[in-house]
């Protein structure tokens with residue numbers, strides 16, 4: 694039976710404008726400055742401590758050669774985090790930026806060395822095309838340091854508007870990535 698919407702019942706989303714359906718989120722973490730492992734672990738902890746964010750998986754850690762970075766940039770440690778959230782994409786982005794700041798991120802030059810980078814790769818099926826928030830992340834499909842750790846967690850995943858990550862990875866390869874078996878990020 695099809696329900697007829699009752700115009701007298703207003704759902705919580707409409708009242709508060711703040712509630713959202715649960716969305717699956719893929720976040721990319723990177724660090725090539727300072728205590729790289731501590732920075733990544735701190736990011737995992739901070740995301741897990743965020744109200745209305747439930748971290749569900751943390752990938753292995755890779756050491757990766759810098760891509761499109763200024764000469765002399767050191768190697769990165771990269772990992773991917775999966776989470777569920779009822780936060781809006783914009784609120785989640787603000788949280789990511791605050792976590793970066795908490796770990797001493799300085800915004801000096803584009804793609805310059807950073808203690809911590811927390812990027813939103815996908816937020817459910819949300820699309821956005823502003824400078825402040827582009828979703829899916831515009832460079833995700835060409836970044837092995839994003840796709841490989843994500844693939845380790847979800848081999849069958851698809852990147853919205855780009856296709857199966859297994860196929861994207863097969864195209865770009867995994868040169869420049871070294872699995873760091875001696876580092877394990879934990880989810881408390």
Ligand SMILES: Nc1ncnc2c1ncn2[C@@H]1O[C@H](COP(=O)(O)OP(=O)(O)OP(=O)(O)O)[C@@H](O)[C@H]1O
Nearest residue numbers: 803804810811812813814824825826827828829830
């Ligand atoms: N999907 C996204 N995830 C994170 N930041 C984003 C996203 N889309 C747009 N931004 C914006 O990008 C701005 C700059 O971010 P940042 O300095 O971390 O870029 P970057 O990591 O150096 O570059 P890249 O785009 O190559 O990853 C942020 O202030 C943020 O508002």
Ligand SMILES: Nc1nc2c(c(=O)[nH]1)N=C(CO)CN2
Nearest residue numbers: 723757758759760769804838
């Ligand atoms: N290997 C690697 N290269 C990068 C990275 C990163 O996280 N890992 N982040 C960048 C800016 O987001 C630019 N280049």
